[in-house]
Amino acid sequence: MIIAIDGPAASGKGTLAKRLAAHYGFRHLDSGLLYRGVAKAVLDVGKLADDRAAAIAAAKSFDPARYDEAVLKSDDVAKAASFVAAIPEVRAELVAFQRAFAQSKPGAVIDGRDIGTVIAPEAEVKIFVTASAEERARRRVAELQGRGETPDPAGVLADILKRDERDAGRAVAPLKQAPDAHLLDTTHLAIDPAVRAAIDIVEAVRAGRRPA
Numbered sequence: 373m374i375i376a377i378d379g380p381a382a383s384g385k386g387t388l389a390k391r392l393a394a395h396y397g398f399r400h401l402d403s404g405l406l407y408r409g410v411a412k413a414v415l416d417v418g419k420l421a422d423d424r425a426a427a428i429a430a431a432k433s434f435d436p437a438r439y440d441e442a443v444l445k446s447d448d449v450a451k452a453a454s455f456v457a458a459i460p461e462v463r464a465e466l467v468a469f470q471r472a473f474a475q476s477k478p479g480a481v482i483d484g485r486d487i488g489t490v491i492a493p494e495a496e497v498k499i500f501v502t503a504s505a506e507e508r509a510r511r512r513v514a515e516l517q518g519r520g521e522t523p524d525p526a527g528v529l530a531d532i533l534k535r536d537e538r539d540a541g542r543a544v545a546p547l548k549q550a551p552d553a554h555l556l557d558t559t560h561l562a563i564d565p566a567v568r569a570a571i572d573i574v575e576a577v578r579a580g581r582r583p584a
Contacts, residue, residue, distance in 0.1 A: 373398070373479035375574060376488035379501035380547060381450070381535050382508035382515075384558045384566055388501060389483035391567045392574070399476040403484030403491070404453065406466050408444040410434060411452035421452035424459055431465035447516055447523065447531075454535045457485075458542040467491065485539055488550035497577045498553035499570055505532050507559045554583055 375392060379385040386402050393400035411421055413430035421427075443449070456462055467490070474480050474492045482491065488498035503511075509529035516523040539547035549555065554573045558566045576583040 373497070374474050374492045374495040375479070375481040375497045375499070376492050376495035376550075376553075377481065377483035377499050377501060377570075378485055378488050378547070378549070378553065379483075380485075380508065380539065381454075381532055382512045383501045383503045384511070384561075384563065385483045385501040387563055388499075388556075388558075388566055388570055389481045391563070392570055393481040395567070395571060396479060396481070396574075398479035398481050399473070401470065401473045401480065401482045403466075403470055403482055403487065405441060405444050406434070406436065406469065407453040407457040407462070408449050409436065409439055410462055410466075411456040412439055412444060412449050414456065415449070415452055421455040424461075427456045427459050428461045428465070430456075431462040434465065434469075436469070445515075445519070447521065451531060451535075454538050458538060458544075460544040463544055485547040486545035488553050489548060490545045493550070497574050498550050499556050499573055500549040500553040501556050501558060501566075503557060503559040505529060505536065508532055 377385045377389045390400055410427060410430045414421060414423060414426045417426060419426035470482065470491045474482060488495055506529065509525065509532045512528050512532065513523050513525050556566065556569055561569065573583045
């Protein structure tokens with residue numbers, strides 16, 4: 373079984389995907405970390421995030437084990453990844469890796485922005501996770517503060533809105549809800565209720581009925 377989890381930045385899709393994978397005993401892939409890895413490689417050689425040639429070169433030599441996940445969670449890398457992910461050649465290089473992962477046994481949970489539309493349109497379960505921009509900014513601020521950073525809340529919200537615009541407006545694999553994806557709005561949900569709601573969606577699909 374393939375469970376595709378899509379949604380904008382800080383919507384909770386990553387945490388949700390991890391919890392679903394643990395619940396079902398499936399493998400989990402955060403596709404955003406792939407693009408962050410490419411972005412980090414670009415920054416490490418002193419290039420700007422929108423340097424097309426540098427990003428394509430980094431994607432061609434991509435090693436998913438090169439960086440620790442904590443390194444890729446920084447705000448600078450997250451911002452850079454949004455630019456890198458808009459480059460068609462970079463996406464093309466990473467598609468094969470993601471599609472191969474989707475075939476993991478006994479199942480895979482993959483989260484990103486184009487999983488249900490591009491990477492695994494055949495996924496048995498598709499969930500589009502969203503939340504208001506203000507709530508997503510609040511979560512990102514809390515996450516950064518938890519890592520000892522001192523973010524500017526207004527700046528974080530502005531960055532969230534810019535990333536939304538870039539992700540939804542890019543020419544290749546834009547962020548959008550697949551026609552057969554189930555919408556899960558987590559604006560007013562803590563993680564445990566959100567996980568329960570996601571499990572309900574999965575179980576409804578497996579049982580051949582429409583989720584409540």
